[in-house]
Amino acid sequence: MFSSFMINTWIAGTAIALVAALVGYFVVIRHSAFAAHALPLGAFPGAAAANLLGVNPFVGLLVFVGMGVLLLRQLARIGRRDVGTGLLLVLFLGVGALFLSMTSEYAPEVFSLLFGEMLGVSDADLWPILGICALVSVVMITIFRPLLLDSSFPDLAALQGISAARMDLIFLSLLALVTASALPVVGAFLVFTLLVGPPAAAQSLSVHPLRSLLLAVIFAESCIWSAIALSYWTNWPIGFFVGMLGAGLFTLARSYRHWSQRERPVVQVSGL
Amino acid sequence: MTNQSPILAVADLSVDLGGRSILRDVSFDLYPGQLCALIGENGAGKTTLLRTLLGLITQRAGTVRIGAAPAREHRELVGYVPQKINFDPDLPLRTRDLVRLGLDGQRLGLPFFDGRTRYAVDQALQAVGAEDFADQRVGELSGGQQQRAVIAHALVRKPRLLILDEPLANLDFGSANALVDLLGRLIVQQQMTVLVTAHDMNPLIPVMDRLVYLVDGRAATGTVAEVVQAEVLSKLYGYPVSVLHHGGRILVLPDAPENADVANMNRCAGHGA
């Protein structure tokens, strides 16, 4: 399980879970789960186009996810972000289907980018992944405070000189980068679970901003490590285990929160 | 007072929203240590005026100066308590974390608490009486409690100008009185300037120095005695109104109620209640 070709998977998985938890923390707070679902799907037309042109699928992916970020920004400006996000998602799938229809050969890279591949991390892949993860972590920790205030109450943030438009652009760019780094291991369809499951579970269990952030990281790491191990033993796809574990974690944490709220006595609050 | 320079100077402010003219030629000055009430009925333009002062809305014409500089450059001097406060119930934020973000939310890095931060936050929590729910999730607090949390968030960086939008609207009688007392203490003890909106002026009369009376985007300003006069307000409303003093309370009513329609009756702010 820790043979040399598996080591890369372990390292990449650990790094990906870390940044997925950090960025996912804000995906949950900002109610951006839909955007976090739609953006990674840029991998589909990206990989299909790269396949068609014979370039690295990673490049195709970055191009399409980057365009997705810009489109989402524009859509946010004209309002109804949810509708815009849904339209973007289908646009991605439609364009991807078009590109795939133009080639008759079977495209395994496309499939592995969408659904992940256990042994998909070569030495050449590993360094870009680690680089992106390091960059995302540093930016995330740096802008944590302004982004937290902006995500909680944009008007109050604006008053402190925090631009909502700039925060949104940074957030979506980080989301795009996490997506790109996660693809070789968990795949475009399944990175979503890592982005929302562990952070939502953590935020249900702890009200402390930093403790819930730490808990989100711990949950995400537990998810990916268990998924890699289970996938190794069973030979089932890693995405299946990530999906199951993420959903299970979320369900358990939410149930616990409901249960504990029922048990907690009402706090008496005196007057002003 | 007039030998000081104003902390807030609003001159000929006009604002359009969605192609409609919302505010027309609003002018008033506020000096340090004053409490100014911005009175008007629903839809008069109170929130629009405040958001323009804060630089959240851009005006069509006119100027806003805070502490002698254009408004946007001096936001750290201003604390703001919005009318609509509705935190997500799942937000991983305690009351004290929210207050802390008022102190240094714009700074970079993770929000660890050091001794100085903790002290400043505790002071602000204490000022509004929010110690009891300091460690609770803000999204799980009641509306009035969330409002207190946001007031503490605004107070923690010791603003010179505190702007509150309809802070009394959701409070019970006792809490409203306590808040009015707090505002009175802030202007006396800390020379803070307070601008507060309300649809009923009466609870604020004991503490207010000045009044901006807004009707359909037009304003009359001055002291209560100067503004709340039948002559001034009739001109503002565009139809004759009377000002009645009853038991220390002020009522503004349209004249000849047997002829006036109900709509006119309701248009007068400060009636009944």
Ligand SMILES: Nc1ncnc2c1ncn2[C@@H]1O[C@H](COP(=O)(O)OP(=O)(O)OP(=O)(O)O)[C@@H](O)[C@H]1O
């Ligand atoms: N974004 C907007 N676009 C167009 N019109 C708007 C917008 N926001 C507010 N208005 C209009 O501006 C007018 C003033 O609204 P505002 O919210 O300032 O009133 P208000 O005095 O604060 O009322 P209330 O007492 O109900 O809070 C209203 O007629 C409203 O319809």
Ligand SMILES: [Mg+2]
């Ligand atoms: Mg309002």
